Amino acid sequence: MPIESRDVDGGLGNVWEASGILTAEDLIGRYEHLLSMSEQKQRSYRFNISDFSAVTGTDITTPRLRRAVEHAKAVYTVNPDGVIAILVPQDVLFGLARMWSAFMGEPTWETSAFRDRDEAYGWVRKRVKERWGIENLTFA
Numbered sequence: 454m455p456i457e458s459r460d461v462d463g464g465l466g467n468v469w470e471a472s473g474i475l476t477a478e479d480l481i482g483r484y485e486h487l488l489s490m491s492e493q494k495q496r497s498y499r500f501n502i503s504d505f506s507a508v509t510g511t512d513i514t515t516p517r518l519r520r521a522v523e524h525a526k527a528v529y530t531v532n533p534d535g536v537i538a539i540l541v542p543q544d545v546l547f548g549l550a551r552m553w554s555a556f557m558g559e560p561t562w563e564t565s566a567f568r569d570r571d572e573a574y575g576w577v578r579k580r581v582k583e584r585w586g587i588e589n590l591t592f593a
Contacts, residue, residue, distance in 0.1 A: 456483045461592045466500040466577075468592065472507035475546070477517035484524035488531075495531045499585055500577050501562070502592070504540045505550075506570065513549055522556040535562040536580040538573035 456471045456479050469483060487495060513521075539550040550566035557564065563580065567573035574592060581587050 455479055458483060458486070462590050464494075464497050465581075465587065466502070466590070466592070467498055469501065469503045470507070471503075471505050473509055475505060475508045475511040475513065477513050477521045480513075480521040481524045484521070484528050487528045488524075492531050495528065498532060499535050499587065500581055500590075501535065501537045502540065502573060502577060503537060504570075505546050506540050506542050508541075508543065508546060511546065511549070515552070518549060518552060519556055522553060525557065526561070529557075529561050533561065534584075536577060536584070537562050537564040538577045539564065539566045540568075540570055540573045541566055542568045 456469045456475075458467060458469050460466070461468055471479065539553070541547045541550045547566055547568065554564045554566070565573075565576060567576065578590050581590060
């Protein structure tokens, strides 16, 4: 199933919500969409929350994950400064999120995986405030 995406907090952030079976092609499609945006728009983002809590399964293998990471790296060359909370309560997806971070390497967006929604959103609020002095994120 495709990943739904919406801008929040006046375009400072972006929230991805996936459900059903998650594929590497879903991730690649999302990054291709970001690359189709203007560089100014891409640079405006300070955070992303990738919510995979409604995903019921995945066909992502290590080689497919590496291919998706290459697309992500292209996005992060345009805007290398941000934070990402990956919400993955499922064990398999939590492991993939950790692999994702390792494959991305440095420098890239500060990334952390969470099993709990409140913890993920709280971490984003804290990191955005610490890094850019932006408070009162509503994620709406």
